[in-house]
Amino acid sequence: MPNLFNKGIGTNMVTDFIKFISKGTDANIIILDPEVSNYRAVRCYEKCGFMKVKKINDGNNWLMEHRIR
Structure with a gap:
């Protein structure tokens, strides 16, 4: 749905997910593997x-990590 692009919805959702994981588990790292060609997703994850x-x-994929503080 291109009409929903560039509104920060994905960034907000991923940020909320990170908060949920960090408060609800004892995890200290989150790992994901978006496709290299999915520039929008990769940029969203980097912003988060x-x-x-x-x-x-x-x-074909990036191994990406987010360390929980």
């Missing part, structure tokens, strides 16, 4: 504090 670690799956 995820860092690219390395490419995986023959270079």
